[in-house]
Amino acid sequence: MQINATLINLYHVCKRQMWLHAHGIRMEHNSEVVAEGKLIGETTYQDRSQKYTELQIGKIKIDYYDNKNKVIHEVKKSNKAEYAHIAQVKFYKYVLLQHGIEGASAILEYPKLRQRHVVEWEKGDESVVQSWMMEIQKLIAQENCPPLEKKNICRSCSYYDFCFSGE
Template sequence: MTINATLINLYNVCHRECWLHANGIRMEHTSDTVYDGKLLHETSYPQRAAKHNEMEVSGNYQGIELSGKIDFYDAIRKVIHETKRSDKVEAAHEWQVKFYLWLLELNGIEGATALLEYPKLRKTDEVVLCNTDRGFLQQTVQKIAELVASETCPPRINAKICKSCSYYELCYIDEL
């Protein structure tokens, strides 16, 4: 089992969703959101392809396999660029790039930073990794590894976000 940024995000939202996704139970289909996100990359930063490199990075923390796919990495300046189509800044975006910064560190690349770019907001946020973040990520991947290895699916959370979750019908079939 390999832990990536998606699982970290899902774990922070709902343990059940994280477990379902990690165990290969998928309800998502190709959505306009996914397509729009791809398109945004192609139209917002067309010059990037030549200047930067998409990079897959993997790592291992205490026997736990980790992987990440960084959209654009400027190896000379040691800067990760991550573009978001969202019209709001979200903590999950920050944790995604912090996870990538940690992965780089696990591969011996120290002192990298990340730029979170929001073309719709005309806003760019710089993200750095601090000791507290490292500790949080170390604990989180250990907890995810335990959760995913469990044979029991966690209980549903009965939260507002359930209505927009792709597992809604699966989780609440008895109430539909």
């Protein structure tokens, strides 16, 4: 399976959710939180699609890429899983580097919070991203779903009923 940005993000949020998603068990369609996030992404910056392009490299899709200035713009609903968001845009930068696009930068945008964060590419990030990808491949290849890890974020997760129905 090809690693994509969703798997990178989920790997940093919940390995169980990542495994389920990778195996085609999707619950996002039941989630108001996911729906709200999509709505924010689609309606907050309405002129965005005119200013920036969607960049697709293989199965990797960057929704908003400023081709002229080489800037990835990633819009998120909340900063609760900010490390996962940072990992996601670092993965995008890694993919760009692998395809000869050097010097790209990234901005995480949280419109509800009126915050923007520049994500820097640091020395050693290439090997870090590669290690995430190898670990994700290993986890996905496992026959069984990783065990439940109870986290604060679980209450708003689209997989909540799946994970906690037997308790």
